[in-house]
Amino acid sequence: xxxxxxxxxxxxxxxxxxxxxxxxxxxxxxxxxxxxxxxxxxxxxxxxxxxxxxxxxxxxxxxxxxxxxxxxxxxxxxxxxxxxxxxxxxxxxxxxxxxxxxxxxxxxxxxxxxx
Amino acid sequence: xxxxxxxxxxxxxxxxxxxxxxxxxxxxxxxxxxxxxxxxxxxxxxxxxxxxxxxxxxxxxxxxxxxxxxxxxxxxxxxxxxxxxxxxxxxxxxxxxxxxxxxxxxxxxx
Numbered sequence: 351x352x353x354x355x356x357x358x359x360x361x362x363x364x365x366x367x368x369x370x371x372x373x374x375x376x377x378x379x380x381x382x383x384x385x386x387x388x389x390x391x392x393x394x395x396x397x398x399x400x401x402x403x404x405x406x407x408x409x410x411x412x413x414x415x416x417x418x419x420x421x422x423x424x425x426x427x428x429x430x431x432x433x434x435x436x437x438x439x440x441x442x443x444x445x446x447x448x449x450x451x452x453x454x455x456x457x458x459x460x461x462x463x464x465x
Numbered sequence: 466x467x468x469x470x471x472x473x474x475x476x477x478x479x480x481x482x483x484x485x486x487x488x489x490x491x492x493x494x495x496x497x498x499x500x501x502x503x504x505x506x507x508x509x510x511x512x513x514x515x516x517x518x519x520x521x522x523x524x525x526x527x528x529x530x531x532x533x534x535x536x537x538x539x540x541x542x543x544x545x546x547x548x549x550x551x552x553x554x555x556x557x558x559x560x561x562x563x564x565x566x567x568x569x570x571x572x573x574x575x
Contacts, residue, residue, distance in 0.1 A: 354508075356508075381561055383562070390473065390567065391567060392467075392469070392564075392565045392566060392567045392568075393509070393553065393555075393563075393565040393568075394565075395562050395563070398561070398562070408562070442508055442509075444508075444563075446561060451497050451514075451516070451557075452497060452499055452511065452514040453511075454499075454511065454555075454563060455511075456501075456508030456509045456510070457508050458506070458507055458508045459506075459507075459508050461506075
């Protein structure tokens with residue numbers, strides 16, 4: 351299965367600032383996703399990162415707050431903008447390999463604390 | 466009502482016990498069902514998957530899907546301390562997005 355490198359693994363940020371999280375995959379993948387995992391809550395899909403076009407956002411998530419880039423088939427970034435303490439969470443990159451219905455692989459996540 | 470319900474536990478069992486983890490869901494369109502295991506400070510890793518209804522066995526793990534009841538289960542036999550983790554159920558239908566339960570935290574004591 352694909353190997354995902356996600357950086358940074360953790361960060362503590364001041365409110366009002368922005369953080370960009372990187373996701374690097376060791377093989378080309380068509381589908382890349384960004385999830386948020388808040389304490390006591392389900393893993394929630396933020397958006398699907400589309401190569402060469404704008405990301406597709408889920409209800410409740412907007413591009414101004416979570417801009418996403420996908421310059422090629424192995425790399426994506428998620429930016430958390432104008433952060434507040436409510437953005438403290440784990441952010442996870444995920445990929446779906448090939449034509450598999452089940453081959454979702456996750457990165458180790460970025461643990462973000464906003465103070 | 467959330468689409469996928471999962472009791473977060475925590476669930477504590479002694480080594481060697483049989484563990485039963487469950488999820489219920491509301492959307493009858495779900496077709497693909499998965500169980501992920503997540504260790505502390507790690508990303509989820511795929512443990513088991515099934516399509517539609519039925520059972521699937523892999524070593525000490527058995528996944529069951531009952532679409533008529535909208536209920537899925539994961540059984541762990543002869544549980545080991547290394548099974549201590551959070552177990553997440555996930556499912557999807559025609560689209561590619563996974564819908565997750567909240568996860569059940571399992572602790573197996575030696």
